[in-house]
Amino acid sequence: MTIVVTGTTGALGRHIIDHLLNRGVSPAAIVGVGRNRDRLAELAKSGVRTASVDYSDPGTLDAAFAGADTLMLVSGNEVGRRVEQHTNVIEAAKKAGISRIVYTSAPQADTSALILAPDHKVTEQLIRDSGIRFTILRNGWYTENYAATIEQARATGVYLASSGDGRIASASRTDYAEAAAVVLTTDGHDGRVYELSGDAAWDGTEMAAALSTVTGRDVVFSSVSPDEHRTALLAAGVDEGTTGFLVALDQNTRDGLLGSTTGELSRLIGRPTTPLLEGLTAATALNA
Structure with missing residues (x-):
């Protein structure tokens, strides 16, 4: 199994990779992608494969996703461009034959008036429409x-x-990242939406x-x-x-x-937040 983790030059993505490694995933089975080349070079020292990508450039995504099984899609941070960028990522995942997507969303994204929710609501639907197996992590x-x-x-x-x-x-962030690593490395999460x-x-x-x-x-x-x-x-x-x-x-x-305190985050990671x-x-x- 090869896991592509996006946003690994940011804090959450890097934490996810650290937790994957702590859970025994081989560095060779992880591809960390992001835009900051210096941080990618630092990440590569851990043995993780890396690739420089731009969500707005599908060509970079095609190369990074080739041969991967699972995509950990850490949502983009460019408000106003997320839907376009996430669409590119999901289309690239389909093209690469990726069979599973785990996505970091927002609390109650499909019903909430939260200012951050609309882009996540659209992305969740894009993932559902893709036909790819998925797990949605609605991070608080x-x-x-x-x-x-x-x-x-x-x-x-x-x-x-x-x-x-x-x-x-x-x-x-390390709590949410550990939950992502648990979902990526254990069974029983297909089609699940977790309110964390x-x-x-x-x-x-x-x-x-x-x-x-x-x-x-x-x-x-x-x-x-x-x-x-x-x-x-x-x-x-x-x-x-x-x-x-x-x-x-x-x-x-x-x-x-x-x-909202759902308790789902602490249940996933097996400890208090x-x-x-x-x-x-x-x-x-x-x-x-």
């Missing part, structure tokens, strides 16, 4: 998404958000408490309105597009779209 929020928040809190003593009393059931999230959901006050511990200073939660949040972000130099996204995401959080404080501490060490 990553604790590492708050790496920049740690530094802001360290500098200001404030965790500012317009999420109200909404909760987020985050987990660390952390075991515990936290709110703004609990995040501020965790940030206080991580930064070594008192951090308070400043709960603001969406308009106040937008004004603060723009004043801090955040561009209009990113500001709109962050405010909308906090609205999604306020509406409870990221707070990484707690918020531990995940933030690891993120701090990684960025030190």
Whole structure:
């Protein structure tokens, strides 16, 4: 069996390969693909085969997928281009004769109002329509998404958000990556859709408490309105597009779209998910 893992020059894809290796998959049976040639060269030192690909260039995908059995499709990060790029990837998988796709999606992608959901909903349907066996991993929020928040809190003593009393059931990327590796290396997952999230959901006050511990200073939660949040972000130099996204995401959080604790992630990996404080501490060490 040969497993192609996309996005391996990013954090999640690289974690997936590490967990595959830890589970005894031969490096020769893994093809790590991505765009950053320096990171691919570093990955190749582990014995994993690598290939430089561009989701927008089907020719690079054809070469990378040749002879593979399974595709681990880590969703692209170019919002607005995902559907086009994922279509190219799925078509290349069909052309190469790949018999199984595992895809990282978003929570309740087919029904949710989550700002990130629409591209994932379309991609899930493309995979279903391809006729290829599939497993959908609807990954919840990553604790590492708050790496920049740690530094802001360290500098200001404030965790500012317009999420109200909404909760987020985050987990660390390594948790989600381990779940992917389990699905890739064990049976019984064909046609399954897993709603993955952390075991515990936290709110703004609990995040501020965790940030206080991580930064070594008192951090308070400043709960603001969406308009106040937008004004603060723009004043801090955040561009209009990113500001709109962050405010909308906090609205999604306020509406409870990221707070579900299904227990499916911990069941897949056979252990509790990484707690918020531990995940933030690891993120701090990684960025030190």
